[in-house]
Amino acid sequence: MTSALWIRFALVVGSVLLLEVLCRTGVIQPVTMIPPSRMASGLIGLFQNGKVYPPLVKTMGNVATAFVLSVGVGFLMGLLIHAFPRVRRALDPFLASYYAVPFFVFYPLLIVIFGMNDLPIVVIGFLFGVVAMLLNTLNGLDRVARVLLKTGRVLRMGRVRTALQIRLPAAAPYLLTGVKLSVAYSFIGVIASEFILSGAGLGYTIAYAFNNFDNLTMYSLMLLVLVIVVAINSVLHVWEQRMLRQRGLLRQG
Amino acid sequence: MSDTSTLHARFSAVTRVFPAVGGQPPVHALGPLDLDLRRGEFFAVVGPSGCGKSTLLELLAGLSVPTQGQLLFEGRPVAGEVPDGIGVVFQEDASFPWLTVWDNVAFGLRQAGVDAAEVTRRVDHAIGFMGLADFARAHPAQLSGGMRQRVCIARTLVLQPRLILLDEPFGALDQQTRLLMGDELLRLWRETGATVLLITHALDEAAMLSDRVGVMSARPGRFIEVLTTGWPRERDSRIVSDPAFGQLTSRLWSLLREESLRAAGDRRSARA
Numbered sequence: 394m395t396s397a398l399w400i401r402f403a404l405v406v407g408s409v410l411l412l413e414v415l416c417r418t419g420v421i422q423p424v425t426m427i428p429p430s431r432m433a434s435g436l437i438g439l440f441q442n443g444k445v446y447p448p449l450v451k452t453m454g455n456v457a458t459a460f461v462l463s464v465g466v467g468f469l470m471g472l473l474i475h476a477f478p479r480v481r482r483a484l485d486p487f488l489a490s491y492y493a494v495p496f497f498v499f500y501p502l503l504i505v506i507f508g509m510n511d512l513p514i515v516v517i518g519f520l521f522g523v524v525a526m527l528l529n530t531l532n533g534l535d536r537v538a539r540v541l542l543k544t545g546r547v548l549r550m551g552r553v554r555t556a557l558q559i560r561l562p563a564a565a566p567y568l569l570t571g572v573k574l575s576v577a578y579s580f581i582g583v584i585a586s587e588f589i590l591s592g593a594g595l596g597y598t599i600a601y602a603f604n605n606f607d608n609l610t611m612y613s614l615m616l617l618v619l620v621i622v623v624a625i626n627s628v629l630h631v632w633e634q635r636m637l638r639q640r641g642l643l644r645q646g
Numbered sequence: 647m648s649d650t651s652t653l654h655a656r657f658s659a660v661t662r663v664f665p666a667v668g669g670q671p672p673v674h675a676l677g678p679l680d681l682d683l684r685r686g687e688f689f690a691v692v693g694p695s696g697c698g699k700s701t702l703l704e705l706l707a708g709l710s711v712p713t714q715g716q717l718l719f720e721g722r723p724v725a726g727e728v729p730d731g732i733g734v735v736f737q738e739d740a741s742f743p744w745l746t747v748w749d750n751v752a753f754g755l756r757q758a759g760v761d762a763a764e765v766t767r768r769v770d771h772a773i774g775f776m777g778l779a780d781f782a783r784a785h786p787a788q789l790s791g792g793m794r795q796r797v798c799i800a801r802t803l804v805l806q807p808r809l810i811l812l813d814e815p816f817g818a819l820d821q822q823t824r825l826l827m828g829d830e831l832l833r834l835w836r837e838t839g840a841t842v843l844l845i846t847h848a849l850d851e852a853a854m855l856s857d858r859v860g861v862m863s864a865r866p867g868r869f870i871e872v873l874t875t876g877w878p879r880e881r882d883s884r885i886v887s888d889p890a891f892g893q894l895t896s897r898l899w900s901l902l903r904e905e906s907l908r909a910a911g912d913r914r915s916a917r918a
Binding site: 538540541543544546547548549550554558559562563565636639640641642 | 707708709727728730732733734736738739740742743744753754757758785786787788
């Protein structure tokens with residue numbers, strides 16, 4: 394392990410231990426926070442009594458739908474917009490200021506349109522993720538070296554083949570960045586929506602536990618969300634690093 | 647005029663004018679230019695920078711369309727589509743960073759739908775020929791610039807092109823590597839029997855490698871003179887010590903000096 398990794402590891406373990414000590418010694422009151430070890434045991438308990446499954450399945454389903462839609466639509470729109478530079482120039486200011494819009498204000502509107510069900514939640518998760526994917530697709534396609542495209546022409550490859558076998562793999566590291574962001578944004582969009590207006594899901598269950606002073610459930614579920622997000626991101630990160638290293642785009646000690 | 651059995655490619659009064667873009671006037675890059683490439687010869691093109699050397703190559707490769715005139719390859723007109731039988735090696739690194747050396751070399755063959763056994767046979771041969779056997783499983787990022795250029799040459803070679811176009815392929819390499827790569831190129835040329843058109847800014851490279859050297863004028867580029875080197879087919883970088891080599895390069899330089907000054911003057915006045 395490099396020294397950077399050691400420092401990172403020590404930072405995480407140290408913080409958790411510090412929290413544990415502060416909670417156990419009463420510096421942090423139990424009504425404020427419970428020790429990390431109790432969060433973990435509480436979470437195991439939630440899995441054992443099965444209470445975690447319905448909200449977990451609900452949330453993961455919504456996140457997965459929002460994520461797949463945002464990556465798919467973001468990628469296709471990126472391809473399309475990249476192919477029409479004039480359209481792109483026209484859209485540029487919208488795309489650049491997109492994340493300045495607080496999507497949650499549209500929640501009432503989305504409920505009017507889609508009804509009181511999972512759809513508005515998925516739509517918000519999608520809205521959060523889609524432009525991150527789109528922007529990274531554009532960025533990736535911009536960075537495909539012209540000489541690789543010329544090579545495609547010399548090999549007499551058609552547009553579709555060039556797109557699939559040259560543009561796509563050449564842009565892959567940037568697309569993966571888009572995928573990483575889309576996962577994160579889909580989680581944020583879905584869980585935050587569940588907090589505000591939903592009768593199910595992890596966000597709702599956390600909010601419900603909060604309102605009922607059920608700190609054990611609340612913190613256990615928070616821990617669960619953290620674990621899931623970190624796990625997914627780590628897998629994507631390892632994949633991304635491997636790709637960058639293979640291409641000599643990563644200089645790591 | 648060469649007869650059709652020895653004529654491989656022909657430029658007849660070819661010009662290329664790049665249309666005006668964003669307030670800039672149109673650029674007359676090339677011609678009118680005439681050139682007959684003979685089957686199996688090694689032809690080098692030298693000229694001052696910006697004289698349209700690369701434009702000439704792109705036209706012949708079908709990557710660009712002549713504004714006027716006609717271009718024939720093996721008797722058929724070339725216009726905007728890459729003809730079968732032409733391979734191109736660019737100055738920039740054109741290896742695919744996500745593929746191994748082996749897969750890079752196999753890429754074109756797979757595109758052409760060649761069957762797997764034949765792909766293996768040809769790729770293994772080309773990789774051995776270019777001295778890449780120890781790196782077959784490596785990715786381009788693990789190789790030096792010279793080695794990556796070998797990968798690109800091998801990728802072109804496996805397609806067995808009848809005409810190989812090289813656009814300053816050693817431009818990014820150091821002098822020693824250039825000389826050695828030049829030797830490899832001669833070996834490749836002899837073995838394949840292909841016609842080679844080499845664009846270069848290095849006069850010694852042109853003089854050492856070619857059967858004929860075309861000297862281009864400042865923009866709009868056309869040939870001021872085509873010199874015949876008179877080298878035997880079996881030759882290598884050792885001819886740099888031949889007195890005739892010195893005479894040839896100094897002749898090339900005296901032809902080019904004035905054009906290069908003119909080109910530099912044009913750039914200065916354009917900047918002013």
